[in-house]
Amino acid sequence: MKVGVIMGSTSDWDVMSDAAATLAQFGVEFEKRVVSAHRTPDLLVEYAKTAKSRGLEVIIAGAGGAAHLPGMVASMTALPVIGVPVKSRALNGLDSLLSIVQMPGGVPVATVAINGAKNAALIAVSILALKDEALAARLEMFRAKQTEDVLKAEL
Ligand code: RP5
Numbered sequence: 148m149k150v151g152v153i154m155g156s157t158s159d160w161d162v163m164s165d166a167a168a169t170l171a172q173f174g175v176e177f178e179k180r181v182v183s184a185h186r187t188p189d190l191l192v193e194y195a196k197t198a199k200s201r202g203l204e205v206i207i208a209g210a211g212g213a214a215h216l217p218g219m220v221a222s223m224t225a226l227p228v229i230g231v232p233v234k235s236r237a238l239n240g241l242d243s244l245l246s247i248v249q250m251p252g253g254v255p256v257a258t259v260a261i262n263g264a265k266n267a268a269l270i271a272v273s274i275l276a277l278k279d280e281a282l283a284a285r286l287e288m289f290r291a292k293q294t295e296d297v298l299k300a301e302l
Pocket residue numbers: 154155156157158159183209210211212213233
């Protein structure tokens with residue numbers, strides 16, 4: 148598997164499935180599982196520390212509320228970590244966003260928009276495409292079609 152898609156709870160899957168669907172659309176191999184920073188901290192450590200040796204190249208981590216998963220994963224691996232703030236019930240995801248984006252210098256998490264799982268997958272694709280010409284071609288086609296669809300849109 149090239150991409151690890153992890154999330155803090157099964158309740159995040161509605162959002163995080165967009166990342167899985169996008170990766171599948173591009174033919175990128177990925178694994179998906181729940182890894183909770185607070186409910187399964189030992190699993191979080193094991194997952195982050197073994198990610199590279201297991202062959203992962205990018206990790207997409209989604210969480211809501213006190214969203215510590217992406218940052219804690221980033222603290223234990225130098226792989227690129229893309230954080231997805233999941234919209235929360237109480238604060239509409241602003242808590243998730245700030246929890247993920249405000250990392251200390253030296254431990255980055257590339258953070259997308261609230262519920263931006265699709266874009267997280269597209270960033271993962273563009274990272275992998277740097278050394279995969281066929282994937283790069285599929286990404287170029289995707290972008291060209293997107294532009295074409297807008298240009299020919301009729302209202
Ligand atoms: C976070 O708390 C999860 O990432 C989820 O977004 C949020 C709520 O989790 P549940 O109470 O629905 O399991 O850890």
